[in-house]
Amino acid sequence: MSHPKFIHYTFTGADASKFLQGQVTLHVERLTENSTQYTAICDLKGRVHFGLWLTKHNAEQFDIVVVEDQKEDFSSHIKKYAAFAKAALVEVGEVFPHVHENNTIFLSATSDIQLWQEHVIEHGQAWISQATEHLFQPQELRLHQRNGVHYDKGCYLGQEIIARLWFKAQPKQWLHLVKSTQEIPNAGNKIEGNIQIVNMIQTKNNEYIALIIAKPTTLEETSFLEVIELPSPLNEDVARAK
Template identity: 50%
Template sequence: MTQISNASILPKFAQLTIQGEDAEKFFQGQLTCDVTKLGLSYQAAAIGNLKGRIEFGIWIKKQAEKQYDVVISADCADALQAHLKKYGAFSKFETSAPTPIYPCVLDNVPTFSHKDDHNTTEDTQAWMQCSIATGNYWIVAATQGEFQPQELRLHQRGGMDYDKGCYLGQEVIARIYFKSAPKAFLHYVKGTGEVPAAGNKIDKIQVVNAMKNDEGFIALVVARPEQLAESDLSILDLPAALQVDVARPK
């Protein structure tokens, strides 16, 4: 039976600051994106596992020289901190304790703020709605290790670099990109009934994120197009950059 999420439970996020002499080099060997190209705006990225699936879905920005701010779902923050400690044991950088950070929408873009005036239900719901509509998925503890980055269109959002060299899961991820393509991938949909929980399935359609609306729910799901065609879900339009084929351009 498909479990149902509690619509009153809103996502929470945490920030970790990583700084030190080896911070950039360390992240370059961990993240799907090219760390040398990061700026002052949050970039969606991921840390994969050895199976080429997303273990940690993050947003990262370069705060200063040798300093990076990383935002992650709060229920994954301790696991990320342990991961950084394990893989960075011989690298020169320090990791802060997780601190709360609040989702909000600024200039029609989902982002995060430390300001307490954004710590509201209204701001979080606006962030969820904007994020789902724009493909800005968020990985929670229940969906760690579930999705391959290309399935979630991360490469179409600047969150992957296929030329920067090795990182965790890179061999599997690159092989899928250069030699095949995901058959199931990210879609924006709406449905009726109760809100499905992240990671659960509606028939064979896997839910990434969902939230309640007046008619039922909206969601980001990973599915094959033919599965959606056979379902009761209605497909909505993602931004143009996320409407193109997930396969590598020929």
């Protein structure tokens, strides 16, 4: 089983904050400095194209980390949209995920990727790779419950559809944590009842754990998956309170 690799970029310049505000789903101006937050860049259909870990040092200096298999498309995307912005994306190199106060940070020191995957899956911290891009709405991934989406910010890619789903509708399916003694397929694959895998890992005790997108009623009818309660606030209702 292969493990993900991660690429670190710097994004700097006078327009860095303004540009990112028009791209990512969170409110960049409110982002706490020197803390790492997972967020997304969506396509025009409101589905997550790129997942990224964003660290703001100040309004003109950011660190961005993406899964390696998205790096070429991500770099092309940023350079295309930022062609006339006073900001530059520079690739730094490979970094490694570490758990810090239940969140992911990235360092140059190597880490146990297996243990990192187990931890973030168990805590509902889904991430997007090439296999899962363009598949899920941020709300389905519970990204708003991780402070990765803010519904009161200005325009960004896919914002109109994302806001409409939040204020005028509710998702039919969303993120769940499951485990099984049977093998669970890799990310992006579907299993019975239209259940779609976001992330999965085989643990060292030969169980499989996974983050999936599914309707709750479908999970009630599934025999080989055991649903595990996610940590708060990810076990709360995914829809907007009326």
